[in-house]
Amino acid sequence: MHISIREEVKQHNSAKFGIAILLLMLTIALFAPLLASYPPNMQTPFAFEPPSFSHWLGTNHVGQDILSQLLYGARTSLLVGFSAALLATILSATIGTSTALIGGLYDRITMRIVDAFIIIPVIVIIILVAAYVKPSLWVLILLLSLLGWQGGARIIRAQTLSLKEMGHISAAQSFGASNAYLTFHHILPDLGPILLVEFIYGIRRAIFMEAGLAFLGITDPTIISWGVMMREALDFCYLDVWQWWLLPPGIALSLTILSVTFIGHTLEGALDPRLESEAIA
């Protein structure tokens, strides 16, 4: 389980591309207030303006500056992506390792529930909840992480079970190491790369879901989001405005998801030796 992430990235151009795009998006998200020339929510009487020097991407149907919205959209997307993925990975790691180490009835019951959640389509639960409680950003993050940890927990449990059989773990156990000690000193460090892959795919899932739900119009309407921009622009797709209103958020979203996918695939390929030297060069 010991792979050098730096070496892997060096060997794969797709991973380099992914990291470059993701860093770019992160920079935009962090410095959005400095980069944007207008407050993203400021409505003006100048609606449907084509791109000009004062509005690089024109204005939308209520006269908001599209470029500013695009920049702030990166904030929402990445904030939801990273937070939901972080929470989900922590949940996966906690539940995956504890079920494997404790076993017994606790393991059986938890894994049944995990399996049940894996076969339920996540979107159904989210829409159901969202229909009653219009989720704010943090409720959305919580919801996405609560519905996103189950697959990872399965993988981590399986991995912990095989780690448990290894010599150094039984050696530590015979010296009287507790489950907590084992988890933090031996198991979690060994699980590092797997957790990273889970985290990366968690980001992808959360970013995609946030955009999709915003596109459906079931998230808090005051949040600036690429999904909301696309839905609003779609209503006017028969006008020329799609070129600077609809395409930019779509491309930004696709690039972000793509960059995360490329990073994930490279790491996954490194974890599975059968697929090694397989991922795209």
Add this chain to the structure above:
Amino acid sequence: MFSIRNLALYLIAMFIILALNFLLPRMMPGDPLMAIYGEEALVQMTPALKAELVERFALDQPWWQQFAAYLSTLFTGDLGYSYYHNAPALEVILGRLPWTLLLVGTTLIISTFGGIILGIESGWRRSSLQDKSLLTGLMVLGGFPDFFLGILLLIGFGVTWAIFPLSGAITPYSGFTGAALVLDVLHHLFLPVTALILCHVGVSYLLTRNTMVTVLKEPYMLTARAKGLSNLVMRYRHAGRNALLPVITRTGIQLGRMITGVLFVEIVFAYPGLGYLTYEALLTRDYPVLQGVLLIVAVFVLIANFLVDLSYSKIDPRIRYAH
């Protein structure tokens, strides 16, 4: 063999969905009847109707009796009444179901078979230029959000070149019959199905290709070559068949993901299936329809997973021994 353990899993999943459907509207602040029926219903609410509904949902009873009342109405096929459509929710949903089935069925068949064939060919020619470009191309497509791909197709083929219709499933008031009707339906189906296939073909492709890579190293492939079998027989009968298994086991999970895609794509193309109905129900707060659609979709996905579970021990006998 199929076990009680697996059956329990589906019952738990079903219970989680039913419990959410039951609890959410009843946990909302305010009048639970409004949360169950939506605002539209309140306009038409008379005291007599209200009393009848309270009685029907057992809203004056303890929660477990309410849950029992909820389950018993469900089992009689009663999903409630949509005041927005002025029809029973089940009727509204069944009217839209065929369009979604058409969309999902066509996509699932084409993307699964297409993915398998591309995967077999690509795995066979591993590391060649064709393999690499296919792998990159499908991965890039798979990374696209379904609705953005749909939007691109809509703008390209619908708005700019106007080759395909912008919305709907049939031309309204056209009075087409026979072959003309079929062509009209296919004409409307083309763009949404294309968007879905492009997004989903990558999954079965990648699975097949990756298994193909391992299967090709098996000793029996060497035997097959030594027997002098043709490349085609080796590729499809010997390697391909063994590469099928992961694709089939994932069909159920695929279907769950595809539901999400269908929902978005139907909205982009205003395709009158369950996805678009969900969207309409969300906008109009038509809760009986919303709950009904989500329940039916969840049940469909569970049944599909169940069937996959049942069938794959038949395809791979090794699984029977593994349990």
